[in-house]
Amino acid sequence: MKFSEQWLRSWANPQLESEALAHLLTMAGLEVEEADPAAPAFTHVIVAEVLTVTRHENADRLNVCTVNVGEAEPIQIVCGAPNVAPGIRVPCARVGAVLPGDFKIKQAKVRGVESNGMLCSAKELGVSEESSGLLVLPADAPVGVALREYLNLDDTLLTLKLTPNRADCLSIRGIAREVAALTGVAQTPVEITPVAPAIDDAISIKLEAGSACPRYAGRIVRNINRQAATPDWMKRRLERSGIRSISAVVDITNYVMLELGQPMHAFDANKLQGGILVRFAREGEKLTLLNGKELDLATDMLVITDGTRPVALAGIMGGANSEIDDASTDIFLESAFFAPADIAGKARRLGFSSDASHRFERGVDFGNVRPALERATQLLVDVCGGQVGPIVEQVAELPARKPVALRVSRVAKVLGLTLPGDEVLSLLRRLGLSAELAGDVITVTPPSFRFDLEIEEDLIEEVARVYGYDNIPTRPAASRIAMLPQPGNARDKFSLKRILVAAGYQESINYSFVEEKWERELAGNTAPVKLINPIASQMSVMRSSLLGGLVNALQYNLNRKAERVRLFEVGRVFHGVTAQVQPEKIGGLAWGTRDPEQWAAAKATVDFFDIKADVEALIAPRVAEFRRASHPALHPGRSAEIVLDGIVVGWLGELHPQWTQAYELGQSPVVFELDAAALLSVNPVRAKAVSRVQAVRRDLALVVDESQSLAALQSAFAAAKQPLVTAIELFDIYRGKGVPEGKKSLAFKVLMQDTLKTLTDEEVDATVTALIAAAQACGATLRA
Template structure:
């Protein structure tokens, strides 16, 4: 929110300079993001009056002006502006003046005629982009006065960065209330005489949706002059608040919104057919808005209709059909209270925002509607003329202002300082918060313009803001320090991140809100959890997988010429689960596990002379995952399975102790091609809960006996997997005590005879055997190998390879 300091000081004028006032607001929670002068620095520019204008003897487009600058002797200045005329007052840069940008004005000769200065346009002074002619000043401007003084160009512009809960400060009046409470300076409200109704004309209004509109007021005004000029003081305030002057009717509406925080709407009365109806929209209805955009309405979008035709989006923007023009003579002035929940997100749904919706979706004062309309009527009549009808006011349903209690001792405990009861009373009084005091408990009734006071902590915050955060001592908390030792077997999130970083992966943090297409394509989720009020259309659903975000990270880096990317993310995913109850850390029907996901793309190793360049593959990432799991890797099984995001032949489901815990594989060629990636990234995703507890190492006595190594090669059917054979061997060893001497098994060779008639694979196993108390003899070793071979034969029909 931007506004000039002079406008604020018209309401409240504390004995503080600009910097002190800025600091005071910032420390009270209204962050002053920037202060800047209303005009860029320049000097030597004064108000001057053109006495006489004559044609230039040697140039058709130039004229010679005699100018009074208040010094007593007229100055001769050559000017090419088309609006230079005798009698008008304009800015004059005297000889020696410095313009914005550092240009120094000197005496010049233009086509043989001497010019002692320069008459200036608004753009040349940095006041606007208008360069059509000289900047015309008011007739009452004092000749010879510094232009900075005449136009108050040393006025400072404040830019506030407001938090969403402080809707009451989206106006000069709201900020002035805060300044008055902070400094104790008197608050001066604009004084005006209400306009007496001289017409009996009324426009019938029916409010058919009390859950949309809680209060609706308006009046008819006839005979206005829409071509009347907006007063210079109002135009200046609007421009310095970032609003472009359009016409008197529109400017007055914008002025009231900025000064009092009251969005209003002005209808062209002659364009309204019949009365107005406030209702919810109907599917299929459309409306052309003031910004030229045509929107399709829905049943949860509020509208104002006339004769069955939608005229405006309630609380958001008016329609083009009933917009006022310079030919408008009769208007209907409307002001209403729209329920915040009925306005939230509607403008963003149509991909725009308006000043009105920005305020209404946060909450606007519902008690002062008629007072503000009376003030606006006075401005309209004074500037545009006309006659006003009676002010109609329908009150249907307004927010209940539930009292909020604050215990004084609780306030002391939270703030850490004993703010006295008398000082708290003064703070609430200065803030305009009516209260009752019972046994050191303040019972505060929030005013109609404060939509941020609901709980005890809100009131404690108000005390802290006005008391002053600088007055709260910076003391460390005093508490009994009890050290808790983390279980050695626990592998927490930080440890997992550290291990992933040591494996050459970089951590990323992505939005939990994702595109709906990601859920459909990468997770196979046809029913994702949708957001009621998404911050953007491409962030409309909750993620149930981290893969989409990592793929987007890779694409982002690839588009910026990064040839090797290795990233990981540890974060929550969200999926429907009817068995999840509602609790302190759970939401009914939504499971929120933590996943760890990694992705690698590009060369397997950084480019160097000693290693040939090859693209990262499935086994590189599988090895990284096994390294991450440590001792748990021995229980990790990768089974062939299909996943929507992964290559059907180069992916698998991860299992630990027979429980599915995640996925690993190459990205499906379809999605790699869609992302314009020359090579498919390899990704994995695993449930953090399944890998957070590691097995404790168990100490055991080492055998002093030599290790015996034996190889066994078998022919197995093409459908027999290594994992199945290994499971059989492991089970056989565990069930036979004599096989306890088998310490390890590895597959070291796979071969297929392409000339053979049968589709068999040769699998070569290597066994490590070691006795505990004595050296193994050949007979014992051969007996063990034969027992294992027989187990493979009986379970899988293998035959020993000669």
């Protein structure tokens, strides 16, 4: 909602500067998104009258003008505007004036002729983006008066960013009501004088849409002057509200909409073939709107008809078949209430919006239908003349305004603010609410202009707004605040994020709505949870894996020439339709080189084992087992499932070459996904004495089948439970001479240590023998 501050102050004028007024509205929930001057700064520009115009003797496109500036003698100005003519009144910048852009007006000679100022266009003054010549002012503009004063240019244009529940503030009257309630100033609304009918002509009205249109009023106005010009004051207020002036009749309906919040429409009465009938559209009906769009009407669309055909799409836009044109002399003025539920979403479905639909789908004051019609009639007669017929109105069952009970004690509990009942009652009444106090309970009957007041919490919010959020004191908590104990065997998901960030990953946040193809190809999910009303066709299902979003983010980075990408995400995935399962996952992706480009290391592509180390860091200090496994999105020979305490908690591997090619990734990224819940439990950290004696190292070279996994040997070593062993690490894999075909040699470093004494050879040999026996149980032999 954009409007002129001066217009608002004509209704409610608090003793506040513009900035303070904007802050007041914002703190009351009516956010002022912009506050711009109506015109840029300029000085010494006055209203002047052109007396004579003669051709410049040295220039074909210049004229020498004598100009009346309200002084004893006229001045001479050289002007090149094409529309300069004797008798017109235009802005004149005197010598010494400063125009927008710091353009200074000086006394000068133009092609040898003295010029004592400049006649200005609207563009030169910054009041319009385009101009074809001088800004021609009305013939009665007072000569010598400052232009800023005459055009009220010292004005501020305020733009409110309203929430959908505050449709009552989509008008000057609604905003003035708020300002009056917040500041206590009196309102000075316009006086609406009913226009007495001069003729008996009327059009019948019939309602067949039930609660969708319970109130409709209209009247005939004949013999209007279609050539009448919109008054400058009205045109100025419309333009400062972002609405272009079209014609007097259209401008008046738009003006009443901005002033009172009631959208209106004017039909050419001579194009209507019968009485007004409000109903839902029928199968096969069509309508061409004023914007030229031809519609195939759906049966849930509310239409205004003339008994035989639709002539307007109710609450949205009029039809071209009843449009007012230059030949129109008789009009039918409409003012109605349409239920928000029956208007909401229709304009968006049709691919456009209108000021009327913006208001009706949020809720228009159904008690304002007749006053708005009288106001529009009054303005129409004043501007265009004509003979007015009687108002014809049909009223069905209007929306019920059910009383809402507000407990004063509840206000104190929610706001932390103790207010007496009388003061709460006064705050509510300042908003124009009908309220009565009985004991601890205030009963409020919401007015017709407040559709958002339905429950007690709505009224508590109103009390807080009017009292002022700034005025609610900040008090220390009454209860003792203490840190909760943190168990040593638990951590939060932010700890997991910090581990990955430390490893060079960046967090990616993606939609939970994904493309169905991703689920099928990357998650092997042929029955994803489908959305009934997706926000976009490519976001039609709920994700069951984080992989699709990560691959999409990788594509986005590659399209912008990223050379090395590390991404992770923590988020929920969704399984099942009838029984919703929504576990939280942590997933990651690495693409490109192992290390950032540098002089000290050769380029190497990131591989499975690099990311396996990152995953192990996430799981540490617990130890996971990595088992070869298949996954629909991963390379069959370079993927594994991750097992923790005997339970599969995730997977890890290279993206399958098929999908690498399909998604144009260049090289296969390494990806992983784990259950976040499984990583939040860790083994408690226990202190252990540092040994003062040196560790003993023994190396074991074991020959095993090529198919033998390292994890199986590591499990066997762990099962041997040798108390002296502090570490067993693989440091070499050998295939070749001395090792039979189909076999491989695995060399392990075994470290043994006691914290109290130096180990003897017998103790070391016994430990090594036990480890060899454990390995032999897995089919390994000691390499000769």
